[in-house]
Amino acid sequence: MVLQALLNGLVEASVIVLAAMGLSLIYGVKKFPNFAHGDMMTVGAYFALWATSTLRAGIVVGLIASIIFVAILAVVFELLVFSRLEGRGPVAPLIASVGLALILQNALRVAYGTGQLTYGVPLPDSWVSGVTDPLTGQLVWINPLQGVVPLVFAAVVVALITFILQYTKLGKAMRATSDNADLARVTGIDVRLVRYATWALSGALAAAGGVMLGFRVNGIQPLLGSSVLLLVFAAVILGGIGSPYGAMLGALVISIAQNLFFPFAVLTDTPVQFVLIVPFGIMVLVLLLRPQGLAGRPLGFDLPPLRAELRKLAESVSHSWRRLRG
Amino acid sequence: MTVAALLSAEGLVAGYGEVPILHGVSAHVDPGELVAIIGPNGAGKSTLIKAIFGLIRVTEGTVVFEGEDITRRPPERIVSRGISYVPQVANTFPALTVRENLEMGAYLLNYGISGMISRVNGAVVDALRKLLGLGGARRWYGRTVTKAYMEGRIEAVLELFPDLRPYLKTRTGKLSGGQQQMVALARALILEPKLLLIDEPSAGLAPRLVDAIFRRIQEIHRAGTGMLIVEQNAKKALGMADRGYVLEMGRNRFTGPAKDLLANPDVRRMYLGG
Numbered sequence: 138m139v140l141q142a143l144l145n146g147l148v149e150a151s152v153i154v155l156a157a158m159g160l161s162l163i164y165g166v167k168k169f170p171n172f173a174h175g176d177m178m179t180v181g182a183y184f185a186l187w188a189t190s191t192l193r194a195g196i197v198v199g200l201i202a203s204i205i206f207v208a209i210l211a212v213v214f215e216l217l218v219f220s221r222l223e224g225r226g227p228v229a230p231l232i233a234s235v236g237l238a239l240i241l242q243n244a245l246r247v248a249y250g251t252g253q254l255t256y257g258v259p260l261p262d263s264w265v266s267g268v269t270d271p272l273t274g275q276l277v278w279i280n281p282l283q284g285v286v287p288l289v290f291a292a293v294v295v296a297l298i299t300f301i302l303q304y305t306k307l308g309k310a311m312r313a314t315s316d317n318a319d320l321a322r323v324t325g326i327d328v329r330l331v332r333y334a335t336w337a338l339s340g341a342l343a344a345a346g347g348v349m350l351g352f353r354v355n356g357i358q359p360l361l362g363s364s365v366l367l368l369v370f371a372a373v374i375l376g377g378i379g380s381p382y383g384a385m386l387g388a389l390v391i392s393i394a395q396n397l398f399f400p401f402a403v404l405t406d407t408p409v410q411f412v413l414i415v416p417f418g419i420m421v422l423v424l425l426l427r428p429q430g431l432a433g434r435p436l437g438f439d440l441p442p443l444r445a446e447l448r449k450l451a452e453s454v455s456h457s458w459r460r461l462r463g
Numbered sequence: 464m465t466v467a468a469l470l471s472a473e474g475l476v477a478g479y480g481e482v483p484i485l486h487g488v489s490a491h492v493d494p495g496e497l498v499a500i501i502g503p504n505g506a507g508k509s510t511l512i513k514a515i516f517g518l519i520r521v522t523e524g525t526v527v528f529e530g531e532d533i534t535r536r537p538p539e540r541i542v543s544r545g546i547s548y549v550p551q552v553a554n555t556f557p558a559l560t561v562r563e564n565l566e567m568g569a570y571l572l573n574y575g576i577s578g579m580i581s582r583v584n585g586a587v588v589d590a591l592r593k594l595l596g597l598g599g600a601r602r603w604y605g606r607t608v609t610k611a612y613m614e615g616r617i618e619a620v621l622e623l624f625p626d627l628r629p630y631l632k633t634r635t636g637k638l639s640g641g642q643q644q645m646v647a648l649a650r651a652l653i654l655e656p657k658l659l660l661i662d663e664p665s666a667g668l669a670p671r672l673v674d675a676i677f678r679r680i681q682e683i684h685r686a687g688t689g690m691l692i693v694e695q696n697a698k699k700a701l702g703m704a705d706r707g708y709v710l711e712m713g714r715n716r717f718t719g720p721a722k723d724l725l726a727n728p729d730v731r732r733m734y735l736g737g
């Protein structure tokens with residue numbers, strides 16, 4: 138049971154981490170939280186579905202097509218919306234991203250309805266393998282499609298993003314722009330180009346996260362991405378907003394802690410509905426003790442108020458969520 | 464004089480919003496000359512440098528560099544033209560290592576993949592522009608070099624600032640103020656600029672470090688780089704400069720050879736403490 142929870146946590150982390158890194162990249166370079174990120178994930182999940190059925194191709198082709206599509210879509214967002222709001226502080230683009238989120242979500246609703254769709258990839262029975270939990274002696278099931286695939290995929294993507302950020306000229310320029318955009322211009326970096334590249338990367342990560350999420354929950358519906366957005370925000374804020382590496386760490390902590398809650402709930406007879414207390418509780422605690430997040434460093438003077446607002450927002454939304462579900 | 468000025472700013476009117484901060488400031492730098500700008504807090508010294516470097520809106524006046532009008536060009540194009548700028552504050556990337564800071568100074572040197580992109584992009588865009596008869600600038604600046612050349616440039620600035628060598632892999636934010644100032648200067652020198660704009664190199668440094676930084680600046684100057692330096696420490700700045708400008712409330716107040724300014728009773732009384 139505990140092992141199962143740990144595994145589930147790890148798998149969930151692999152989905153969250155994809156989304157969290159994308160969100161964090163945009164925050165770092167554009168200095169606003171992109172509330173459309175969840176719905177960009179949903180678009181990615183649907184586009185993969187559409188691509189597989191239209192092209193009559195496998196899900197891998199669908200995934201690649203979706204990554205390319207959402208990357209381009211994200212660049213178009215910057216071109217049409219966010220580049221025009223440059224230099225107006227974080228509030229204008231934040232509001233714009235909320236609007237964009239609603240547009241995407243409702244467009245999908247119009248196009249596909251609210252029903253659950255699945256990728257319908259058949260799962261051979263022989264693939265499922267059992268492992269004995271060393272603590273409880275129970276048999277634990279590992280489902281390769283819903284578990285191992287997202288895990289391995291996320292590990293590869295995390296390694297790739299780390300490589301890009303750490304060793305390529307573009308990645309270094311992204312970090313430099315995120316660090317000090319004015320100085321980046323002064324050193325000759327074409328900051329506009331960097332912004333477009335960051336959107337493309339963030340869109341690609343959103344699509345990858347969306348498809349993996351579709352796998353994981355085995356159901357695609359218009360609220361797919363936005364339903365995890367708060368968890369993603371929790372991971373990003375926990376890790377230190379704007380730091381992709383912190384986002385990785387935050388995703389791991391949040392997901393594993395959340396999944397470990399289930400065995401705990403069974404043992405102590407706590408209603409399972411309280412599970413959302415865990416990620417947001419951790420987030421609030423960390424913010425109180427270490428306001429810059431686990432890996433982040435103190436940011437410029439204009440950012441903490443925004444983070445406080447986000448914190449309040451996350452708290453109140455999680456509160457109402459709990460009320461709705463409880 | 465018959466020598467054409469390296470840089471000449473004429474009658475600059477510029478500011479951050481609607482209200483101008485500079486009300487027609489002029490300044491010029493001859494090739495290889497070291498020029499100091501002094502004046503009280505808020506006189507507009509930093510603003511003048513930002514206006515020259517294309518960082519703020521210039522409403523009137525011109526900036527000419529080597530005979531070419533560069534007024535209102537974006538900074539990334541001005542750097543590629545041969546001017547480097549060391550800002551007064553936030554002049555390094557604290558989250559990047561010292562080596563990465565220097566690499567960002569070399570951002571306009573393209574090699575490897577970026578060199579390829581740069582060449583293809585340059586060729587394609589130039590062809591398209593010719594075909595369509597378009598003017599304007601292409602979006603990919605810089606020049607194509609070999610990796611060895613780029614490494615050589617980093618090595619060359621490290622020779623000027625050997626103290627930075629042990630910290631190449633350290634996050635710049637962890638260094639002391641003096642070390643960070645050296646990183647900023649080193650970064651600005653990677654592209655071998657013909658003109659270096661430095662805003663308050665000694666601000667907030669201990670006296671011993673101030674002397675070290677000024678010695679480096681004089682070395683760079685002796686190597687033939689033209690310099691425009693804003694400095695709070697007027698006596699020291701005029702001591703090493705060829706010429707000086709005194710700004711006050713966004714206007715030129717005094718101008719002349721550094722020796723004359725140092726001897727001028729008004730300048731002495733107002734800015735040199737007697």
Ligand SMILES: Nc1ncnc2c1ncn2[C@@H]1O[C@H](COP(=O)(O)OP(=O)(O)OP(=O)(O)O)[C@@H](O)[C@H]1O
Nearest residue numbers: 479480484502503504505506507508509510511551
């Ligand atoms: N980013 C900005 N936005 C608006 N006004 C500014 C900005 N930076 C400076 N100013 C104003 O412009 C005027 C000139 O400032 P500037 O920084 O050029 O002074 P300075 O001569 O460099 O002074 P110091 O010795 O303090 O560096 C000041 O009145 C200042 O308040």
Ligand SMILES: [Mg+2]
Nearest residue numbers: 508509510551
């Ligand atoms: Mg200043």
